[in-house]
Amino acid sequence: MNMLIRIVFAALLVVPIGGISRADSGDAASAIRAEIEAIRSSYESRILELESRIAKIEEGETSTNGSTVLANTTTQRKVFGRDFNPSIGVVLNGRFARFTEDTGEIPGFGIGHEGERGREGVGISHSELNFSANVDDKFFGSLTAALVREDGEDKVELEEAYIQTLPGLGLFEGLTVKAGRALWTLGYLNEHHVHTDDFADRPLPYRVFLNGIFNDDGVEVSYLLPTDFYSEIGGGVFRGDDFPFGGSDGEGIDAWSLFARVGGDIGENQNWRLGGSLLSGKAYGGRNTEEGAQSFVGDTDLYVADLRYTWAPTGNPKTSELILQGEYFWRDEKGTYADSEEGTGAVAFDDTLEGWYAQAVYKFKPQWRLGLRYGQLDQPDVPLGLVGSSFDSQGFEPSTFSAMLDWTNSEFSRMRIQFNRENLASGYSDDQFIFQYIMSFGAHGAHKY
Amino acid sequence: MYRTVGIFLSIFLCTTLLRSPSRAEEPVRVFACEPEWAALVSEVGGEKVKVFSATTARQNPHYVRARPSMLAKIRKAELLVCSGASLEVGWLPILLRRGSADIQRNKLGHLMAADFVETIEKPDRLDRSLGDMHAEGNPHVHLNPFNILLVAEEIHKRLGLIDVGGKAFYQQRYNQFESRWREAIPVWEKKAETIRAKVVIPHHKNMSYMFEWLGLESTLALEDKPGIPPRMSHLKQLITTFGDNKPHLIVRTPYEPSKPSQWLSDKISVPEKVLPYTIGGDVHSEDLFSLYDRMIDLLVN
Numbered sequence: 103m104n105m106l107i108r109i110v111f112a113a114l115l116v117v118p119i120g121g122i123s124r125a126d127s128g129d130a131a132s133a134i135r136a137e138i139e140a141i142r143s144s145y146e147s148r149i150l151e152l153e154s155r156i157a158k159i160e161e162g163e164t165s166t167n168g169s170t171v172l173a174n175t176t177t178q179r180k181v182f183g184r185d186f187n188p189s190i191g192v193v194l195n196g197r198f199a200r201f202t203e204d205t206g207e208i209p210g211f212g213i214g215h216e217g218e219r220g221r222e223g224v225g226i227s228h229s230e231l232n233f234s235a236n237v238d239d240k241f242f243g244s245l246t247a248a249l250v251r252e253d254g255e256d257k258v259e260l261e262e263a264y265i266q267t268l269p270g271l272g273l274f275e276g277l278t279v280k281a282g283r284a285l286w287t288l289g290y291l292n293e294h295h296v297h298t299d300d301f302a303d304r305p306l307p308y309r310v311f312l313n314g315i316f317n318d319d320g321v322e323v324s325y326l327l328p329t330d331f332y333s334e335i336g337g338g339v340f341r342g343d344d345f346p347f348g349g350s351d352g353e354g355i356d357a358w359s360l361f362a363r364v365g366g367d368i369g370e371n372q373n374w375r376l377g378g379s380l381l382s383g384k385a386y387g388g389r390n391t392e393e394g395a396q397s398f399v400g401d402t403d404l405y406v407a408d409l410r411y412t413w414a415p416t417g418n419p420k421t422s423e424l425i426l427q428g429e430y431f432w433r434d435e436k437g438t439y440a441d442s443e444e445g446t447g448a449v450a451f452d453d454t455l456e457g458w459y460a461q462a463v464y465k466f467k468p469q470w471r472l473g474l475r476y477g478q479l480d481q482p483d484v485p486l487g488l489v490g491s492s493f494d495s496q497g498f499e500p501s502t503f504s505a506m507l508d509w510t511n512s513e514f515s516r517m518r519i520q521f522n523r524e525n526l527a528s529g530y531s532d533d534q535f536i537f538q539y540i541m542s543f544g545a546h547g548a549h550k551y
Numbered sequence: 552m553y554r555t556v557g558i559f560l561s562i563f564l565c566t567t568l569l570r571s572p573s574r575a576e577e578p579v580r581v582f583a584c585e586p587e588w589a590a591l592v593s594e595v596g597g598e599k600v601k602v603f604s605a606t607t608a609r610q611n612p613h614y615v616r617a618r619p620s621m622l623a624k625i626r627k628a629e630l631l632v633c634s635g636a637s638l639e640v641g642w643l644p645i646l647l648r649r650g651s652a653d654i655q656r657n658k659l660g661h662l663m664a665a666d667f668v669e670t671i672e673k674p675d676r677l678d679r680s681l682g683d684m685h686a687e688g689n690p691h692v693h694l695n696p697f698n699i700l701l702v703a704e705e706i707h708k709r710l711g712l713i714d715v716g717g718k719a720f721y722q723q724r725y726n727q728f729e730s731r732w733r734e735a736i737p738v739w740e741k742k743a744e745t746i747r748a749k750v751v752i753p754h755h756k757n758m759s760y761m762f763e764w765l766g767l768e769s770t771l772a773l774e775d776k777p778g779i780p781p782r783m784s785h786l787k788q789l790i791t792t793f794g795d796n797k798p799h800l801i802v803r804t805p806y807e808p809s810k811p812s813q814w815l816s817d818k819i820s821v822p823e824k825v826l827p828y829t830i831g832g833d834v835h836s837e838d839l840f841s842l843y844d845r846m847i848d849l850l851v852n
Contacts, residue, residue, distance in 0.1 A: 236656075239655070239657075242648060266648065268648060268655065269648075269649075269650060269651060269652035269655055270652055270655050272652060275626070275651060275652070276626050276649075278648075278649060326622060326623075326626045326649055328626065328627060329623060330623060331619075331620065331623055332619035332620055332622050332623040333623070334622075363619075364619075365618075365619030365620065366619060366620050366623075367618065367620045370607060370609075373618045373619065373620060374619075375619050412616075416607070416609030416610060416806070417606075417607060417609065417610050417615070418609055418610040418611055418614075418615070418806050419614060419615065419616055420610075420611040420614035420615075420806070421611075421806075421808055468780055468808060469780060511779065512679070512682075512683060512778055512779050513614075513641070513683060513778065514679060514683075543679065546637065546640045546641065546683075547641070548617070548640065548641050548642055548643070548644045548645045549616065549617070549641065549642075549645075550617070550645060551616065551617040551618060551619050551621075551622065551645070
């Protein structure tokens with residue numbers, strides 16, 4: 103490059119000097135001419151040399167044999183795309199909600215704040231800011247901050263901050279390690295950001311068993327098996343601070359997970375995915391809810407089975423698509439529950455609890471989708487010491503029914519109306535109306551499978 | 552504590568052991584994002600390649616979703632051939648992160664067609680109120696036959712480097728393809744002479760490369776803004792824009808809805824046609840030659 107600049111510079115000098123010299127006469131002129139000639143011939147030989155080097159490169163006669171580099175191939179045109187480093191994406195999410203009941207509590211289950219029904223009236227919910235990029239050839243990094251309104255204050259919640267190994271690291275093929283805080287692999291929905299959900303709120307079991315999402319701090323390893331169909335296994339170890347755990351002192355690993363998933367196509371129009379996960383851990387410091395009034399201390403094992411099936415004519419979801427999705431949760435807990443407001447003291451508990459949801463979303467026009475969802479929890483057994491406390495469901499099995507209609511203008515904007523009927527306690531039926539918008543700008547997102 | 556150390560140790564062992572890249576008589580595993588690239592790789596690679604096409608002619612390549620089955624294929628791919636220029640931006644990046652090391656960006660196995668051709672219709676300004684703009688230009692590069700040559704040249708070089716033993720084989724097949732293709736180009740150009748300078752309206756600007764090559768005029772589309780379905784107000788506007796200077800044809804791909812083009816076709820009495828767009832777009836379009844034959848036949852007649 104440097105050489106080229108010098109050549110061009112010399113050429114620029116030579117031209118005007120040549121012009122002036124013609125006006126001169128005598129010895130001085132011929133001396134200058136000779137000098138110019140010398141410069142010219144010297145540079146001409148250099149240019150020739152450079153040209154031959156270029157030709158050699160083009161023929162692929164470079165020193166390396168091009169085993170892993172692109173030396174032998176045509177020079178790539180520089181493409182300056184929207185593929186900035188890092189890619190920055192913003193999701194704006196707002197809603198209007200009306201509820202017929204005054205409270206959205208689910209007595210008997212000790213749910214966390216994110217498991218509740220959200221604010222009534224006009225308000226923004228869950229605005230997200232995402233930065234992600236390949237850190238280098240070996241690592242990918244992503245950070246997602248959610249700006250939320252909680253207890254009358256605007257708060258920043260660090261939803262994700264993780265690094266992930268790229269194939270360039272040269273791990274055993276198919277193996278990936280993710281570390282930091284992330285929406286960990288668990289069931290179907292947990293990995294997905296809330297703004298990509300097909301409904302305005304999370305299904306009932308997610309609200310109760312995971313407080314919306316499980317994004318503890320930890321490390322997860324996953325291995326994509328070398329099978330012809332999709333199959334993946336993995337597991338993680340976590341700090342044990344996030345719901346359903348809590349109060350980890352950081353000594354040792356308080357929570358861990360295992361998962362296995364398979365999936366594939368059926369012809370051109372259909373595809374499916376089936377998964378099973380186990381999340382296990384201790385809440386020795388206590389899983390506290392209701393501002394610490396309720397607490398659980400002990401071991402929790404959560405088993406999740408998930409199934410998702412999509413059907414799109416000719417496999418073209420842009421025009422029309424049907425998505426069926428369901429997840430089943432089974433929780434086994436052993437420890438003590440305490441409700442300080444009712445003064446129950448620590449009551450021993452050793453029991454299981456089930457919950458599930460199923461949903462169908464149909465795109466009947468390229469921009470319009472209709473969805474139905476049903477979620478249900480089984481009634482937990484109430485030990486004698488908890489009767490009458492906030493952990494007493496009074497034998498009621500909560501259920502929710504939801505219907506939604508959404509309109510998608512482009513890949514970047516969506517509006518939705520949703521109706522929920524939530525039967526969460528005996529003699530209680532909450533009819534909810536929600537209008538929601540979700541818009542994103544910045545990087546063109548790629549959605550998970 | 553020991554458990555944590557054990558986990559990290561086992562990860563480390565996995566990284567250092569069990570890596571043995573050796574190529575026997577197995578075909579080169581190719582992951583093509585679209586059928587046109589699958590076809591081109593087959594032209595050059597013959598029986599020495601095993602090609603998987605992630606999409607079909609009936610699927611909009613920008614809007615398909617990453618499917619679990621694609622993961623299984625990309626994990627083992629040795630060569631990735633896609634259009635690039637953000638066409639696959641909604642699904643390829645997440646697949647690529649789990650893909651094999653050989654096909655990552657800047658590796659021999661990573662080939663984006665748009666990086667090797669001159670793209671057209673680059674936007675002056677990036678603003679999504681104008682639709683889903685691709686800064687890199689129009690990504691549907693396969694409908695200009697000269698682009699096919701540029702990409703074919705690159706494919707044969709890459710195949711020859713991935714499978715060194717087959718280098719002469721790929722070279723020979725590439726030479727054959729190139730000469731056949733170069734013979735075909737003037738025939739197509741001659742055939743399309745009769746429609747030179749005529750106006751064509753596509754649903755979306757995904758056939759611009761062919762129109763530009765053949766000297767057809769195509770500045771307007773049924774989609775007012777790329778990526779946003781045609782709006783009635785815009786379709787009505789088109790009727791007044793054209794007035795008595797009726798366009799030659801209204802065209803769309805097999806994956807686009809028929810209603811907007813049929814509506815406009817009825818209103819202005821201009822025929823509307825489904826062009827195959829890529830391999831498998833109709834029964835006639837079995838390979839790149841027959842695809843071009845068919846596209847031009849439909850445009851001319």
